[in-house]
Amino acid sequence: MGVEIRLIEQDDQDVARWWEARSIGYLGPPTAGAHDVAYMHEILDFARTWGAFEDGRCVMSYRSFDHEVTAPGGALVPSSAVSAVTVSPTHRRRGLLTRMIEPDLRRAKDAGMPMASLIAAEYPIYGRYGFGPAAWLTDFRVDTLRAMRHGAPPGPEDGGRTVLVDAERVRKEGPQLHERLRRQHHGFVTRPEGWWRKLTGDYRPSGTTWQEPYYVLHLAADGSVDGLAAYTAVEAWKDGMADGDLHVRDLLAATPAAERSLWHYLCSVDWVTRVHAPSRAPDDLLPLLVGDARAAVTTACTDHLWLRPLDVPAMLTARAYPAAGRLVLDVRDEAGLAQGRFLLEAGPDGASCAPTPLGADLTVPVSALGSLYLGxxxxxxxxxxxxxxxERPGAAAAADTLLRASRRAWCPDIF
Ligand SMILES: CC(C)(COP(=O)(O)OP(=O)(O)OC[C@H]1O[C@@H](n2cnc3c(N)ncnc32)[C@H](O)[C@@H]1OP(=O)(O)O)[C@@H](O)C(=O)NCCC(=O)NCCS
Structure with missing residues (x-):
């Protein structure tokens, strides 16, 4: 009997089978708990959640949903998010992913989506489907004794303060803070409610260990919330001295003063000698906010958010441009979704982009355009x-003047 790819049914058995396929692909537990199934019923769009079934077992999971990616300048650009992509070890490398993703990208294109987006588990998987890495992540490890040995360097202050709060307050304040922040940071994506439920332990997926985080808010002088950090810590002693590790689960700050205050708080917690801060922007302020920038060691820097253009004019006119210029792009797309020659005329006051018969300045594979989009x-x-x-000498440098952004793109979320 062949493998059948179909939408999953909105019943507990189908959802459990789908969850289990996804979990096996992600090296999680092979059996779903009732709470996993209940959570899936809440978050899945059953019109866009597919599985591959053979002999009653689900051997591939895949879903897509609409969300928004923040472009340079702060526009929230609709995108088809691809997620939960797994093929069981019994069925890998038989073309199941290709059979699934290609029609879904076509569907997203037909639905008018400017682009598709995903978080790539491994670098080599998605380039063949027209995705390019658009935002990278950096993991830091801070030696706190070295970082703060000479005290905190001067920096922005807003007369605010930090307060410890409970999970309920985070579920209330966090989404509002994130909404504010995602208009400031290109690369951010819509953060669904489920993200906050997982951060605060309201949903604990089977197979994960749970340690309740400490939550700290930064309140500006007027009492408004402009920063949030969630962290866990592990008590440890070495040679009679405290030698603990602190793990940052999330840190959002809407102002440089809040950012500085929260990092100083985390790097000054007594008994902690190392702060582990994963999933930060590659140009995070952290190293320069502490007294010794070398105390914040970069332990990893990896591609994270990948973008796949589907509608070049819609995408390019949605973002902002720091300088005025014009560029003819010959976009190549083997899948035939976004190809064409387009004239982009852009400047600080707006942009236009339309098909053109003019000669190209650059010939760009669609995946490279995905990489360039966030600057x-x-x-x-x-x-x-x-x-x-x-196609014209100097065209790449001219494109950079038009497209590059003054801060690095940052997508702290996994979706
Ligand atoms: C990644 C994954 C979904 C691929 O599924 P698959 O059905 O085996 O992929 P396909 O057979 O359709 O592969 C299509 C092509 O991509 C290549 N490819 C697939 N996964 C790859 C990987 N991890 N690394 C390098 N190449 C990969 C295949 O070799 C094949 O190349 P070819 O056309 O030149 O022969 C599957 O391996 C998996 O579930 N991995 C674990 C979970 C995971 O990483 N999911 C992705 C989350 S973002």
Whole structure:
């Protein structure tokens, strides 16, 4: 009997089978708990959640849903998010992912989505489908004794203060803070309610260990919430001295003063000698906020958010541009979804983008355009790698002047 790809049914048995396939792919427990099934009923869009079934067992999970990605300048750009992609070890490398993702991208294109987005588990998987890495993440480990040995360096102050709060307050204040923040940071994506439920232990997926975090808010002088940190800590002693590790689960700050205050708080917790801060922006202020920048060691820097253009004019006119300029892009797309030659005329006051018969400045594979979109990748760098072609000398540098952003793109979430 062949493998049947179909939408999953809105019943407990189908949902449990789908959850189990996803969990096996992610090396989680092979059996779903009733609470996992209940949670899936709440978050899944059953019109866009597929499984591959053979002999009654689900051997592939896949879903997509609409969300928004923040573009440079703060516009919230609709995107088809691809998620929960797994193929069981029994069925890997038989083309199941390809059979699933290609029609879904076509569907998203037909539905008018400007682009698709995903978090890639491994670098080599998604380039073939037209995705390019658009935002990277950095993990830091801070040696707190070294970081704060000479005290905190001067920096922005807003007369605010930090307060410890409970999970309920985080579920109330966190979404509002995130809504404010995602309009400031290109690369941010819509954060669903489930994200806050997981952070605060309201949903604990089977197979995960739970340690209740400490939650701290930063309140500005007027009492409004402008920062939030969630962290856990592990007590440890070495040679009679405290030697604890603190793990940052989330840190959001709407102002530099709140950001500085929260990092100083975390790097000054008594009994802690190391702060582990994963999933930060590659240009996070953290190293420069402490007294010794070398005390914040980068332990990993990896691609994270990948984008796949589907409608080039819609995408390019949604973002802001720091300088005025024009660029003719010949976009190549083997899947035939976003190809064409487009004239982009852009400046600080807005942009237009439309098909054109003019000669191209750059020939760009669709995945490279995905990488350039958030201003985080350099066209000059991609030209040097042979991943795009300059049709006019200097066109890659001119593209960078138009497209690059002054801060790095940052997507702290996994979706
Ligand atoms: C990643 C995964 C979904 C791929 O599914 P699959 O059905 O085996 O993929 P396909 O057979 O459709 O592969 C299509 C192509 O991609 C390649 N490919 C797939 N996964 C790859 C990987 N992890 N690394 C490198 N290449 C990969 C295949 O070799 C194949 O190449 P080819 O066309 O040149 O032969 C599956 O391996 C998996 O579930 N992995 C564990 C969970 C995971 O990482 N999920 C992704 C979350 S973002």
């Amino acid at each position: 985080d990748e350099s066209a000059v760098r991609l030209a040097a790698l042979g991943r795009l072609d300059e």
